[in-house]
Amino acid sequence: MTASPCASPVPFRQPSVSGLSQITSSLYISSGVAANNRLMLSSNRISTVINVSVEVVSALYGDIHYVQVPVADTPTSRLCDFFDPIADHIHSVEMKQGRTLLHCAAGVSRSAALCLAYLMKYHAMSLLDAHTWTKSCRPIIRPNNGFWEQLIHYEFQLFGRNTVRMVSSPVGMIPDIYEKEENQVTPFIRARKKEGCCKFLILSFTSLKSQLTTCKMVKISFLPRE
Incomplete structure (x- = not known):
């Protein structure tokens, strides 16, 4: 595994989800809400x-x-069109002793994908290592599967090889690094769906039984008196 992308230990190394997550000495990721927080930006x-x-x-x-x-x-958005220009811009800011905050709505998919592209290009990290590092700084990152395909292609462009590949799963094509996670979650989802189906059948039967009982009562109430 390659060395961490920081020349020196990062002071703010505790994973942050609600605030700004520091990825390198000059790059942060956050949600849109945090990005508009004046105090967080200045601090x-x-x-x-x-x-x-x-x-x-x-x-x-x-x-x-x-x-x-x-x-x-x-998944169909062409985020790859911005891999090079945004990576170049982040690097340019760093060269001027500045700091960049990369954000999207939640700081999970789009900003994370651009961060991975930057780490590959300017820190010579493989896609797998870039993801491992970024996830350790911001545990909630998860680029959508379309962005993963674009990142895999970009990694091959940069290094002529791939460390992540797309594989088939019950929910479609996913990066192989999520394969184990999906295999653990899928049975749970299926069980929940089955449980939901059983509950629906029970509720339907109860409702039908109630209606039949009501019909029986109505029928009895209208019997002619002797």
């Missing part, structure tokens, strides 16, 4: 904010440079 000395969404409106603070990447979080 982490953020100089550039990259908004990777179409739904989050940036606060546009005067002393911060903003970049918009208008991409929806769908």
Whole structure:
């Protein structure tokens, strides 16, 4: 495994979900809400904010440079068109001693995918290592499967080999790093669906029984008196 992308230990190394998650000495990831929090931006000395969404409106603070990447979080969105330019921009900010915050709506899919692309290009990390590192900093990351396909292609472009591949699963094609997780979750989902079906049948039977009882009572109430 390659070395961590930070030249020196990162002071803010505890995984953060609600706030800003520090990935390298000059790169952070967050949700859209956190990205508009003035205190969080200033306390982490953020100089550039990259908004990777179409739904989050940036606060546009005067002393911060903003970049918009208008991409929806769908498997068919071409986030790969921004892999190189955004990685280059993050690197440029770092060279000027600045700090970049990369965010989307939740800080889970789009911003995480661009972060992985940056780590591959400028820190020579494999896609697998980049994901392992980023997930250790922000445990909730999970780019959608379409972005994973684009990242796998990008890794091959950069290094001529792949460390992650797409595999078939009960929910469709997924990255092999999620295969074990899906195999553990799928039986639970199936059990819940089966349980839901049983509950529906029981409720339906109870409802039908109730209706039949009501009909019987109505029929009895209208019997002619002797």
